[in-house]
Amino acid sequence: MPRKRVVITGLGPIGSPGIGKAAFWQGILDQKTNVQIEKYTVDNEPLAEFHLHKVEGFNLTKFGIDKALLNEIKEWKEGEEISDLNYLIAAVKLALDDSGLDYGSEDNGISLVLAHENIGLMQFGFKVSNLAYEMLIDKQSKDVNKKAFFTNLYKKFLKSGYDVQTFADLFHVAKVFNIHDYSLFINNACASGLYAFEAASQIIKNNQAKVVVIAASDCPEIYKYLWFKELGIYSPDGIIKPFSKDANGLVFGEGSVSIVIEDLETAQKRNAPIYAEYLGGGFDLEGWKITVPQIGSNSYQKAILKVFNQSKIEKEEIDLLCPHGVGCQVIDTYEAKAITDIFGPNPKSPLITAFKPYVGHNLGGSALLEAAILLLSLKNNTILPTLNCQNINPKLNLPLIKQKTETNLKTVMKICCAFAGFNGAAIFKKLD
Amino acid sequence: MELPDLENQIRGIIARVIELNSEEISADADFINDLGVDSLKAIEITGAIEKAFKIVVPEEQIRNIRSLNQAVVLTKELLKAKG
Numbered sequence: 093m094p095r096k097r098v099v100i101t102g103l104g105p106i107g108s109p110g111i112g113k114a115a116f117w118q119g120i121l122d123q124k125t126n127v128q129i130e131k132y133t134v135d136n137e138p139l140a141e142f143h144l145h146k147v148e149g150f151n152l153t154k155f156g157i158d159k160a161l162l163n164e165i166k167e168w169k170e171g172e173e174i175s176d177l178n179y180l181i182a183a184v185k186l187a188l189d190d191s192g193l194d195y196g197s198e199d200n201g202i203s204l205v206l207a208h209e210n211i212g213l214m215q216f217g218f219k220v221s222n223l224a225y226e227m228l229i230d231k232q233s234k235d236v237n238k239k240a241f242f243t244n245l246y247k248k249f250l251k252s253g254y255d256v257q258t259f260a261d262l263f264h265v266a267k268v269f270n271i272h273d274y275s276l277f278i279n280n281a282c283a284s285g286l287y288a289f290e291a292a293s294q295i296i297k298n299n300q301a302k303v304v305v306i307a308a309s310d311c312p313e314i315y316k317y318l319w320f321k322e323l324g325i326y327s328p329d330g331i332i333k334p335f336s337k338d339a340n341g342l343v344f345g346e347g348s349v350s351i352v353i354e355d356l357e358t359a360q361k362r363n364a365p366i367y368a369e370y371l372g373g374g375f376d377l378e379g380w381k382i383t384v385p386q387i388g389s390n391s392y393q394k395a396i397l398k399v400f401n402q403s404k405i406e407k408e409e410i411d412l413l414c415p416h417g418v419g420c421q422v423i424d425t426y427e428a429k430a431i432t433d434i435f436g437p438n439p440k441s442p443l444i445t446a447f448k449p450y451v452g453h454n455l456g457g458s459a460l461l462e463a464a465i466l467l468l469s470l471k472n473n474t475i476l477p478t479l480n481c482q483n484i485n486p487k488l489n490l491p492l493i494k495q496k497t498e499t500n501l502k503t504v505m506k507i508c509c510a511f512a513g514f515n516g517a518a519i520f521k522k523l524d
Numbered sequence: 525m526e527l528p529d530l531e532n533q534i535r536g537i538i539a540r541v542i543e544l545n546s547e548e549i550s551a552d553a554d555f556i557n558d559l560g561v562d563s564l565k566a567i568e569i570t571g572a573i574e575k576a577f578k579i580v581v582p583e584e585q586i587r588n589i590r591s592l593n594q595a596v597v598l599t600k601e602l603l604k605a606k607g
Contacts, residue, residue: 383583387567421563
């Protein structure tokens with residue numbers, strides 16, 4: 093029996109350029125990066141402020157989603173509006189609508205794969221911090237009893253403990269869309285989107301489902317900002333400059349993305365719009381340190397070589413490559429070395445362009461969001477320039493596209509080198 | 525391992541990574557200011573020391589290894605902790 097072929101039939105991007113496929117793509121073409129300053133305060137005291145690619149005009153109630161289901165989620169979230177969960181739900185709605193699939197019935201045969209790097213982390217952290225502070229203030233005149241403290245904490249966190257249990261958000265999103273088939277939650281740091289794509293394609297290839305909705309999101313948080321600032325990888329001027337001499341760090345990007353994939357036969361039977369075929373993924377876990385890539389290792393190269401093997405594609409066939417392009421000197425150098433080891437120094441092919449300067453770094457959602465931009469580039473036969481790359485570091489031997497070009501694209505590749513050394517690559521090809 | 529041996533071995537590792545002669549690397553020379561080592565080479569030095577001595581350098585210490593002396597002290601501590 094021939095192996096099933098997996099195709100992309102729906103896209104639902106949400107980011108600083110816009111909400112939904114058409115507005116998002118137009119925003120990309122218009123270079124609407126929408127970088128603003130986010131300010132955090134605690135009890136009206138300024139804590140920090142940082143640049144961020146912001147989503148504008150988002151309102152989940154405008155997406156036509158059952159209010160009773162949204163209220164149930166709100167109850168679990170103790171009245172809080174959780175941006176990244178809201179973005180996830182909206183992105184799935186956009187992607188399903190784009191695919192033309194009917195998901196109204198309870199046996200719609202759809203699977204769900206969610207990807208996120210930090211789900212619930214900050215809201216849970218804030219709740220613990222607030223409660224601990226209140227209890228300490230309350231206990232000032234009495235002895236602080238550790239057992240009583242723990243018992244109180246446990247009772248207060250019966251619900252919000254689920255903020256950081258990944259299955260809960262998988263449950264919430266699945267319930268909104270009547271999804272009952274085999275479903276997964278993925279976390280492989282910034283490479284989560286590529287791992288999610290591969291896991292979703294395996295669901296189809298193994299006959300667990302004919303349609304899988306993949307969705308990824310990550311909402312920038314103060315905790316992550318403070319940590320990245322301490323590591324020296326957050327751009328103080330709010331400009332991501334991939335592979336540049338003056339690269340000084342990343343900038344967060346709000347948003348989410350969902351991609352619908354299905355087996356080719358099912359898609360063709362229902363005359364679905366087909367963006368491309370997913371040819372496969374290649375992965376390698378370097379496993380040296382969490383926050384630092386191992387300079388001198390060949391883990392990233394291995395991931396890229398594995399994807400060629402999986403996809404039965406020669407490297408010469410790749411027209412366009414989208415790297416992680418995070419704009420941090422160490423990571424950029426690590427990435428450029430891997431690319432030039434595979435394709436040679438200053439390769440003429442593939443053309444290389446990085447998308448983070450458009451949408452910011454969406455962390456656990458970034459690889460999938462950038463894969464969606466790549467798929468839109470493929471559909472529109474358009475190669476986008478890398479923004480902010482006037483001073484490319486010549487030592488990296490990596491040419492980047494500086495001007496928008498319209499050309500016939502056939503095969504594109506997304507690669508990503510994530511924290512902890514989760515290195516991944518994926519190849520997409522237009523159907524003949 | 526005696527300290528001079530350890531120092532010589534680490535000096536050799538650093539020399540190999542940054543492509544200098546061992547004798548050009550004095551114990552106190554600052555990697556960045558005196559030897560022109562960039563952050564990438566510093567990471568590579570850490571990886572090479574870990575491999576040679578089968579130790580694990582905590583991530584937050586990587587940025588603190590700025591001289592042969594500091595590398596020797598840290599390696600000694602980590603070997604001692606390893607037992």
